[in-house]
Amino acid sequence: MPKYVITGGPSSGKTTTVEELERREFEIVHETAAEVIKEMQSEGKDVAEHFEELQTRIFELQLATEAALGDGVHFLDRSIIDGLAYRKARDLDLPKERIEAAKKTKYDKVFLMELLPFVEDGIRFESSIEEVLAIQEQTKQTYEEYGYEVILVPVMSVIDRVKFILQHLKK
Numbered sequence: 001m002p003k004y005v006i007t008g009g010p011s012s013g014k015t016t017t018v019e020e021l022e023r024r025e026f027e028i029v030h031e032t033a034a035e036v037i038k039e040m041q042s043e044g045k046d047v048a049e050h051f052e053e054l055q056t057r058i059f060e061l062q063l064a065t066e067a068a069l070g071d072g073v074h075f076l077d078r079s080i081i082d083g084l085a086y087r088k089a090r091d092l093d094l095p096k097e098r099i100e101a102a103k104k105t106k107y108d109k110v111f112l113m114e115l116l117p118f119v120e121d122g123i124r125f126e127s128s129i130e131e132v133l134a135i136q137e138q139t140k141q142t143y144e145e146y147g148y149e150v151i152l153v154p155v156m157s158v159i160d161r162v163k164f165i166l167q168h169l170k171k
Contacts, residue, residue: 008113009136031077032061085142
């Protein structure tokens with residue numbers, strides 16, 4: 001059961017690319033962070049002020065979602081490792097259970113989307129382009145620390161990005 005991660009900093013086109021892969025009938029694991037952020041906002045919580053709770057809920061949902069994957073090829077809009085990268089970008093400690101989970105989980109390829117112009121959509125809570133760039137770099141570094149070759153997906157149309165990714169699956 002191959003698992004391919006589509007990752008990158010905020011506003012890098014991950015979700016749009018994953019939606020195109022889904023349109024082509026690939027199995028998709030949508031970004032759990034977006035789901036948790038919406039839940040927390042509906043509870044009246046400011047996610048920036050409740051970052052620890054946010055990260056815990058994302059981790060638990062991501063872990064359960066990845067554990068429940070069936071047969072077939074799966075594309076993940078982020079993975080467990082992204083949560084570690086976000087914590088590292090904010091100089092927060094890395095909980096042992098999350099490190100252990102990241103070590104046990106294996107992905108077949110990791111695709112890092114090059115950043116697009118930043119768009120505020122009410123889901124993201126990064127406050128500056130510097131923060132977005134720091135998250136992008138930390139994401140790359142964290143995947144590499146866990147032994148992954150990170151394949152950089154350049155800025156181009158979503159169709160061309162999907163073609164690029166699918167060509168790399170054949171290699």
